[in-house]
Amino acid sequence: MKANPQAVSQQRYWALGELTLARLREFYREPEAVFWVYGFPILLVVGLGIAFRNQPVEHIAVDIVDSPQAKSVLESLAKQERFEARVVSSEEARMHLRTGRTALVVEAGASETPTYEYQFDPTRPESVLAEAAVDDALQRAAGRKDVAEVKVEEFNEPGGRYIDFLVPGLLGMSLMGGGLWGVGFVTVDMRIRKLLKRFLATPMRKTDFLGGVMLSRLMFLVPEVLVLLVFARLAFGVVIYGSLLAVTFLILLGAVTFAGLGLLVASRAKTLEAVSGLMNLVMLPMWLLSGIFFSSDRFPQAAQPFIKLLPLTALNNALRAVMQEGASLASQLPEIGLLAAWAVVTFVLALKLFRWV
Amino acid sequence: MTLAIRCQNLVKRYDGRPPVEAVRGLNLEIERGECFGLLGPNGAGKTTTIEILEGLLTPTSGEVEVLGLRWGKADNEIRQRIGISLQETRLSEKLTVLETLRLFRSFYREGPDPRECLAKVSLEEKADARVGKLSGGQKQRLAVACALVGNPELLFLDEPTTGLDPSSRRQLWEIIREVRSAGRTILLTTHYMDEAERLCDRVAIVDHGQVIALGTPRELIASLGGEHVIEFTLACTPTEPIDAALAALPSVSEVRQEDDHWSLSVAEPHIVLPLLMEMLRERQCELTSLTTRHASLEDVFVKLAGRHLDDEPVPA
Ligand SMILES: Nc1ncnc2c1ncn2[C@@H]1O[C@H](COP(=O)(O)OP(=O)(O)O)[C@@H](O)[C@H]1O
Ligand SMILES: [Mg+2]
Numbered sequence: 001m002k003a004n005p006q007a008v009s010q011q012r013y014w015a016l017g018e019l020t021l022a023r024l025r026e027f028y029r030e031p032e033a034v035f036w037v038y039g040f041p042i043l044l045v046v047g048l049g050i051a052f053r054n055q056p057v058e059h060i061a062v063d064i065v066d067s068p069q070a071k072s073v074l075e076s077l078a079k080q081e082r083f084e085a086r087v088v089s090s091e092e093a094r095m096h097l098r099t100g101r102t103a104l105v106v107e108a109g110a111s112e113t114p115t116y117e118y119q120f121d122p123t124r125p126e127s128v129l130a131e132a133a134v135d136d137a138l139q140r141a142a143g144r145k146d147v148a149e150v151k152v153e154e155f156n157e158p159g160g161r162y163i164d165f166l167v168p169g170l171l172g173m174s175l176m177g178g179g180l181w182g183v184g185f186v187t188v189d190m191r192i193r194k195l196l197k198r199f200l201a202t203p204m205r206k207t208d209f210l211g212g213v214m215l216s217r218l219m220f221l222v223p224e225v226l227v228l229l230v231f232a233r234l235a236f237g238v239v240i241y242g243s244l245l246a247v248t249f250l251i252l253l254g255a256v257t258f259a260g261l262g263l264l265v266a267s268r269a270k271t272l273e274a275v276s277g278l279m280n281l282v283m284l285p286m287w288l289l290s291g292i293f294f295s296s297d298r299f300p301q302a303a304q305p306f307i308k309l310l311p312l313t314a315l316n317n318a319l320r321a322v323m324q325e326g327a328s329l330a331s332q333l334p335e336i337g338l339l340a341a342w343a344v345v346t347f348v349l350a351l352k353l354f355r356w357v
Numbered sequence: 358m359t360l361a362i363r364c365q366n367l368v369k370r371y372d373g374r375p376p377v378e379a380v381r382g383l384n385l386e387i388e389r390g391e392c393f394g395l396l397g398p399n400g401a402g403k404t405t406t407i408e409i410l411e412g413l414l415t416p417t418s419g420e421v422e423v424l425g426l427r428w429g430k431a432d433n434e435i436r437q438r439i440g441i442s443l444q445e446t447r448l449s450e451k452l453t454v455l456e457t458l459r460l461f462r463s464f465y466r467e468g469p470d471p472r473e474c475l476a477k478v479s480l481e482e483k484a485d486a487r488v489g490k491l492s493g494g495q496k497q498r499l500a501v502a503c504a505l506v507g508n509p510e511l512l513f514l515d516e517p518t519t520g521l522d523p524s525s526r527r528q529l530w531e532i533i534r535e536v537r538s539a540g541r542t543i544l545l546t547t548h549y550m551d552e553a554e555r556l557c558d559r560v561a562i563v564d565h566g567q568v569i570a571l572g573t574p575r576e577l578i579a580s581l582g583g584e585h586v587i588e589f590t591l592a593c594t595p596t597e598p599i600d601a602a603l604a605a606l607p608s609v610s611e612v613r614q615e616d617d618h619w620s621l622s623v624a625e626p627h628i629v630l631p632l633l634m635e636m637l638r639e640r641q642c643e644l645t646s647l648t649t650r651h652a653s654l655e656d657v658f659v660k661l662a663g664r665h666l667d668d669e670p671v672p673a
Pocket of ligand 2: 404
């Protein structure tokens, strides 16, 4: 045998590090992926934060049906700036009511003492509000005197607003999406490209591969979470009441759980369509039921046991308790236990089912 | 020293409807230090065979020994000592060439420095280029570098030049020759007869999952009975069959006809040609074309399988 001209070294390379780096590089060199993971939650915060910003109800649109008494009604309402009243024909008023352009229609009766008829949709909160406010104004104008003295103090403390409720939900949502896409989709893509098979043909340790998947996922998380929380803090003054350590722990636990779910979803799928379908199947119930945008308590009692078993419900509830109410980790033990159970079960199943080719 | 590869009665059946018997009782003995080629048309079972030898597929039955070791008993040890390039792998396009090679290097306990390995396949200048920006030939060279980066004793290359342009193919051949001259054993598959002829010390011609011929390219070609081939087409249809007359010509060992195309296996063309001309003149048959060439492994395949290497596979 001829002398091997190539210098061979026993230099140690760190496979886990290289695998993790490879995934990080692949991710950061894909601008679209970066946008969807980091930009999208911010856009959601901005959009929803503005749409649902808690502000005093500024304008109450009221239609007054044209009649000889309409003018006096208009004058009574004009005393308060918040009313936006106009006199219209009765057909127009109905149309406005139907299309939501007015909250309330007032029709004054033609008798000696003032009589009023209110038309509104009792299922619309702003209509109910308008009815109360208009009635109050018209009753006072007709001479009613208040008997009790009332003092009003305005409350707008961070922690209790919609945005404070929303941010933990979005955090949970992005942990779920990131885990499933970042682990599931990417793994199936590697299987399709025969890269998993190529790795299998090397002495690579399978634990290094899985470790790389987990580590890179946890590293993506740092900017993902920071961007969302810092932005929410700066733009909307969303503060975390609980301990940062507790929040960090919940985030890590959530990330591991959803990485396990991602791995399970990806363990057999051979096409991107198959894995996308599976991921949507897994994520859709949680998007709907797990209380991202509104509390999951709103769903019927019968559905609650199922909803409470979903990992995103547990994560969102625990995050909200810690972030909004300053609860301790110990008080969230059931949620933490549930998440840990999901993580263990999905990982064990994924490892059993996983196909390299 | 033990053989590099030994396999006996290898059978692989893919379950399905209908089940496919891709490999049917295949035997191979590959010596250390040789470059061995599996030559056969698409669907012959080359990839299935090589992936069984690589430990990526389990055979339905049969015995396999790689470097004297067995799959299932010493997997990690075998994987440390072999290098592989699959028929199709799409490496991560977003990584650079050097990053890719470092990643593969990190799986092995020993091996060359990734940069030196790039020099072996003439990709030093592309070290920092993204894999996605490489040409087909460059990608294939990177795949070979990934196979070499663990300093393997045994190299498996599945269709290393398929789909490449001629100059890229020659470049890869050069690399493979160098690898071989460094004392490594190579098993490659190909459906290009010129590749097998130029590169391989020994060739097994595979069809329908079986070895139908085995030997050095010279031996296989010599088995045709003549190292030359005379091919011609006629403008007319001979009034009486000329097969027998052609076969009777001295130094002609075989006659084949496809439509109006004739082909003769010949040992000494300078003797046959004048006689052939004479014969055609007597029958007043005009030639539309006439060529002579060296016989190739393709002719061996045609003789044994009755069709060409790049024909569509016929169902067995
Ligand atoms: N995973 C599979 N499932 C079913 N049939 C397969 C599979 N892989 C290959 N085959 C069939 O086995 C035969 C041999 O294929 P292959 O080994 O890829 O041949 P080659 O590499 O020589 O072109 C072909 O008929 C092919 O269709
Ligand atoms: Mg093949």
